[in-house]
Amino acid sequence: MKPAPALAEGFPDLSGMRIAREPHWFRWISAALIVLVLAAIVRAFANGQIEWSYVGRFLTVKVILEGIVNTMVMAVLAMMLGIFLGIVVAVMRLSPNPVLKSVAAGYTWLFRGTPLILQLLLWFNLALVFPTIGIPGLWTARAVDVMTPFLAALLGLGINQGAYTSEVMRAGMLSVDIGQYEAAQAIGMGRLRALRRIVLPQAMRVVIPPLGNEFIGMVKATSLASVIQYPELLHNAENIYYANSRVIELLIVAGLWYLLVVSILTPLQMLLERRFARGTLRLAR
């Protein structure tokens, strides 16, 4: 073999030269255009038939604030019910038992397959099917008394959510390496303990972004409960404009509050993600 030659001629020395900043003309022009369009929209609304003073006045009125509290209470409770059902159904779906598997698949099929608003109406009108409900001999009650707007909304939203969440949870569990199940079995763990201690905590990392998505969806889906008289944000806004006819103003009030709530939820989700990212390389470094 020949000895390595000296470096060849003809390649100039570039050391010490900086990379120049490009002017990016197109970005500046497009940004200016977008600002212009936005300004035009704002101007149109400012001059339109909207009494902005009403928006400001009703933004913090007691009925609206109560509506937000009810919206958030319902969203959190229904989501908790949804996550609980979702985990149970996902575990059933992945179980070797064919009976559990079919029940889980049937649940998902039924509650994903029909519109949410229809399910809410069905729960609310359950008294038409079963005038009295209860355990024979122990306790009975009239269904109209039991199935309040609150309970109907909770069952409708939560059970529907469970059908979607179960698929998110199943995806999360499938994302955990099979070696993790085996390692858990090798130290004597049963299936359920391995799921609880080893698999689910790792699946959580994967499922939090889609669950955050689902929760944001849930906050807005609570507005559907206005059709069954649950006093959430949209329902209360509607009640006000039935009285004073300021329809658009109150819808804007409700819209602003929904936007605000969702804006607060996004950083909360990031905190949760960090909590469950324990031990992953990105954080370990």
Next chain:
Amino acid sequence: MTKPLVAIRSVSKNFGEFQALKNVSLDVWPGEVMCLIGASGSGKTTLLRCINQLAMIDSGGIWLDGELLGVREQGGRLHRLSEQQIGRQRLKTGMVFQRFNLFPHRTALENITEGPTQVQGRKADEVRAEAIELLRRVGLAAKADSYPAQLSGGQQQRVAIARALAMKPMLMLFDEPTSALDPELVGEVLAVMKELAKSGMTMMVVTHELGFAREVADRVVYMDQGAIVEQGRASDVLGAPREERTKAFLSAVI
């Protein structure tokens, strides 16, 4: 006379059409270090997994410490044991995997204490002290609070060995423990295994590290196509193989 710790009798295992184990019989004696060698697909890993019941055998029987694994005989028939009973039987064996399989969301120390506290229900502080001692034994006392992702492959595998030892098993199963490691990290894991062998632990090691087998193994078993072809002292099987297939395998490996 002592009894074998593991007695394997006429064990067969199929994966669909593929016969992973064909009528395998083998004894492992207390304190023995056995190395299983052979090409991939020869059934050595499957044999190990059957002893730990991560795979269920199709026919034959495996006795561990005198107890029939996975099934019980009643009225001339075999009935599968419940998951709890199988879990209890698994506690007698410790398994070390090729790809470590540490729990990534738990620190090195928590990986070791998980089994004793959660499965055996032992006291946390007592288990913790033992775990720290085990980490010291595998040379990782300083890494107790590190997550697996912060450890090298060799360190992770040493933690995995400590995790298996924490259950106080009678038998340690090693499934190609150094195959997934960079060459410069193999030695530290083998050193821990040698130390363990010296302490009198009964070990079954599936490995391609013939140097380790020659130095440490009491017996080397060569498997091919789901059957045991040749077995004996390491110096005999590796130094002067009798079977043609063994000779062909060894000349291909070295």
